[in-house]
Amino acid sequence: MDNRIKSLFEQKPQGLLSVYFTAGYPNLEDTVPIILELEKNGVDLIEVGMPFSDPLADGPTIQQSSDIALRNGMTIPKLFEQLKDIRQQTQIPLVLMGYLNPVMQYGVERFCQKAQEVGIDGIILPDLPLSDYVREYKQMFEQHNLSKIFLVTPQTPEKRIREIDSHTNGFVYMVSSASTTGSTNGKAVANTDYFQRVRQMELRNPSLIGFGIHDNDTFSQACQHAKGAIIGSAFIKALAQEGSLQENIESFIQRIRN
Amino acid sequence: MKYSVDENGFYGKFGGAYIPEMLHPNVEELRENYLKIMQSPDFQEELQVLLKDYVGRPTPLYFAKRLSAKYNTQIYLKREDLNHTGAHKINNTVGQVLMAQRLGKKRIIAETGAGQHGVATATVCALMNLECIVYMGEVDILRQAPNVARMKMLGATVVPATSGSRTLKDATNEAIRDWINNPEDTYYIIGSVVGPHPYPDMVARFQAIISEEMKWQLKEKTGNENPNYVVACVGGGSNAAGAFYHYLDTPEVKLVAVEAAGMGVESGESAATSVLGKEGVIHGSRTLLMQTEDGQVTEPYSISAGLDYPGVGPMHAHLFESKRAIFENITDEEALQAVLELTRLEGIIPALESAHALAALSRIGAKPDDVVVVNLSGRGDKDLSTYLDRFQLNG
Numbered sequence: 001m002d003n004r005i006k007s008l009f010e011q012k013p014q015g016l017l018s019v020y021f022t023a024g025y026p027n028l029e030d031t032v033p034i035i036l037e038l039e040k041n042g043v044d045l046i047e048v049g050m051p052f053s054d055p056l057a058d059g060p061t062i063q064q065s066s067d068i069a070l071r072n073g074m075t076i077p078k079l080f081e082q083l084k085d086i087r088q089q090t091q092i093p094l095v096l097m098g099y100l101n102p103v104m105q106y107g108v109e110r111f112c113q114k115a116q117e118v119g120i121d122g123i124i125l126p127d128l129p130l131s132d133y134v135r136e137y138k139q140m141f142e143q144h145n146l147s148k149i150f151l152v153t154p155q156t157p158e159k160r161i162r163e164i165d166s167h168t169n170g171f172v173y174m175v176s177s178a179s180t181t182g183s184t185n186g187k188a189v190a191n192t193d194y195f196q197r198v199r200q201m202e203l204r205n206p207s208l209i210g211f212g213i214h215d216n217d218t219f220s221q222a223c224q225h226a227k228g229a230i231i232g233s234a235f236i237k238a239l240a241q242e243g244s245l246q247e248n249i250e251s252f253i254q255r256i257r258n
Numbered sequence: 259m260k261y262s263v264d265e266n267g268f269y270g271k272f273g274g275a276y277i278p279e280m281l282h283p284n285v286e287e288l289r290e291n292y293l294k295i296m297q298s299p300d301f302q303e304e305l306q307v308l309l310k311d312y313v314g315r316p317t318p319l320y321f322a323k324r325l326s327a328k329y330n331t332q333i334y335l336k337r338e339d340l341n342h343t344g345a346h347k348i349n350n351t352v353g354q355v356l357m358a359q360r361l362g363k364k365r366i367i368a369e370t371g372a373g374q375h376g377v378a379t380a381t382v383c384a385l386m387n388l389e390c391i392v393y394m395g396e397v398d399i400l401r402q403a404p405n406v407a408r409m410k411m412l413g414a415t416v417v418p419a420t421s422g423s424r425t426l427k428d429a430t431n432e433a434i435r436d437w438i439n440n441p442e443d444t445y446y447i448i449g450s451v452v453g454p455h456p457y458p459d460m461v462a463r464f465q466a467i468i469s470e471e472m473k474w475q476l477k478e479k480t481g482n483e484n485p486n487y488v489v490a491c492v493g494g495g496s497n498a499a500g501a502f503y504h505y506l507d508t509p510e511v512k513l514v515a516v517e518a519a520g521m522g523v524e525s526g527e528s529a530a531t532s533v534l535g536k537e538g539v540i541h542g543s544r545t546l547l548m549q550t551e552d553g554q555v556t557e558p559y560s561i562s563a564g565l566d567y568p569g570v571g572p573m574h575a576h577l578f579e580s581k582r583a584i585f586e587n588i589t590d591e592e593a594l595q596a597v598l599e600l601t602r603l604e605g606i607i608p609a610l611e612s613a614h615a616l617a618a619l620s621r622i623g624a625k626p627d628d629v630v631v632v633n634l635s636g637r638g639d640k641d642l643s644t645y646l647d648r649f650q651l652n653g
């Protein structure tokens with residue numbers, strides 16, 4: 001079956017820019033406008049965050065955007081409702097990212113069905129462990145043509161990276177350094193040994209580097225070590241600037257790309 | 259029915275390790291090693307000496323004569339309040355700090371609600387000369403000020419958690435985030451039977467000393483090691499896990515788990531997870547969880563900082579679903595009445611948490627000859643300003 005993530009990596013082997021934002025932030029109805037604007041500005045892949053009250057792997061920026069999105073009334077049913085015609089407007093690969101509990105309450109099977117229906121290509125659930133995924137959900141995700149994307153970190157042993165690589169089809173999400181999201185402690189692209197090590201493993205899947213990528217410098221460096229990079233917190237901060245969505249998105253992407 | 263953890267880290271359908279990949283190496287290292295380390299003779303030897311000479315174990319099992327007369331049954335108090343630092347929490351921190359040392363960790367983090375776990379962690383860190391950082395909700399920092407002062411005195415850094423309801427759940431989030439950011443040298447001493455496997459099982463094993471002692475103490479005092487009831491409060495559930503542990507497979511011993519009803523179960527201001535919760539995932543474990551229809555965690559409420567938590571440990575979720583334990587809930591007001599009652603009848607000022615267990619005495623329907631053990635998990639020193647306020651003893 002066709003999957004837009006797979007095609008993307010085939011068509012564009014280098015310098016991919018993936019952007020994360022929290023659905024429902026800054027305003028409830030911004031989801032579709034943000035997606036379209038990102039595409040217009042040449043972003044390659046979009047991760048749409050499903051807000052959760054207790055986002056354990058996230059730093060302050062995404063915690064705040066999640067709080068605001070929830071207060072704005074964002075829910076999984078609401079998000080699917082907003083995305084129902086998205087494939088008539090854009091073919092950019094879309095990944096949903098969130099925590100397990102809201103998805104469990106919605107129903108994992110129902111979630112997969114609905115995601116496929118609106119044209120989602122991949123799912124990231126950082127707190128769904130690989131072993132549970134393989135045991136309970138893998139078939140379901142594959143049946144609905146959804147790439148389940150997993151994270152690896154500098155501390156992940158080689159054996160486990162291989163295991164993850166064997167159970168996923170999309171890309172491997174390389175967490176740049178041990179941290180929650182949004183940390184700009186300067187370590188984001190410093191760990192070249194780790195990037196090298198993963199590169200030399202010649203995985204089945206391409207990889208993207210994320211966490212702490214926030215400007216042209218860190219983006220370009222990440223692109224030297226992987227197919228591209230993922231930006232989240234820095235983009236969310238840009239959305240909070242004065243000015244229209246269009247202006248903020250355009251100037252942010254320009255700053256990253258050159 | 260099996261009540262202990264299975265080889266995959268589950269109690270029935272509850273438990274597991276629902277953690278982001280960043281935590282996997284640390285949790286896996288612990289999972290592979292905890293039983294081996296706990297069962298090694300040198301670990302046991304060091305632990306037993308500390309429990310006896312430092313913590314002050316065994317804690318007494320006290321026959322509460324006047325309280326028994328009042329409820330017309332035979333009430334024994336397991337005096338965990340007499341442990342060093344004033345609660346059962348130190349049974350666990352002594353064990354876990356030795357575990358951290360065996361794993362070569364240099365930096366200790368912890369979450370705390372009532373501050374008892376924070377103090378118990380700061381205490382063992384002072385003893386072992388380890389750096390100690392304790393996360394505590396802003397609301398709890400205010401209502402449990404004496405424990406904040408003790409932690410500072412002991413050399414720990416207390417970091418306020420400012421998100422959500424600024425209580426135990428949020429402190430736990432911050433501790434987990436710290437662990438993600440410090441994967442190499444840091445050990446997380448969790449304070450209850452919550453978190454990813456193997457924490458619930460490990461903490462339950464460290465607290466199991468409570469029921470281990472109860473058995474021989476009851477045998478000595480009553481001729482029968484089995485009581486009719488064991489009653490304990492449940493925040494995350496560690497003191498209850500310890501008090502129940504050696505009776506789990508003895509069905510004639512009724513286990514009573516007491517949750518905090520706050521202003522009342524229907525009031526919207528409550529922490530009675532077994533009534534208000536449904537299956538979900540929090541802090542790395544699949545368990546009963548108070549949440550909205552959309553799966554967002556509900557902010558709990560209780561006057562007692564140690565019970566103000568929207569979940570229970572997976573072992574308790576299983577005890578609830580399998581009906582092995584009876585679950586009761588007690589309001590703020592009822593708990594406060596129980597504080598005053600124990601204080602005036604027995605000359606023992608209990609912690610607010612423990613008072614919830616005491617208040618359940620009127621609910622369980624014990625007969626005159628029945629033996630009831632209430633786990634008195636902690637002393638009330640930390641709650642004195644609340645008590646003086648509520649009982650109008652300030653003037």
Ligand SMILES: Cc1ncc(COP(=O)(O)O)c(C=O)c1O
Pocket residue numbers: 345346371372373374375449450451491492493494495496497498563564565609611612635636637
């Ligand atoms: C005295 C006392 N009892 C009980 C608790 C509740 O914890 P648990 O349910 O893990 O025993 C606390 C927690 O802070 C406490 O301080």
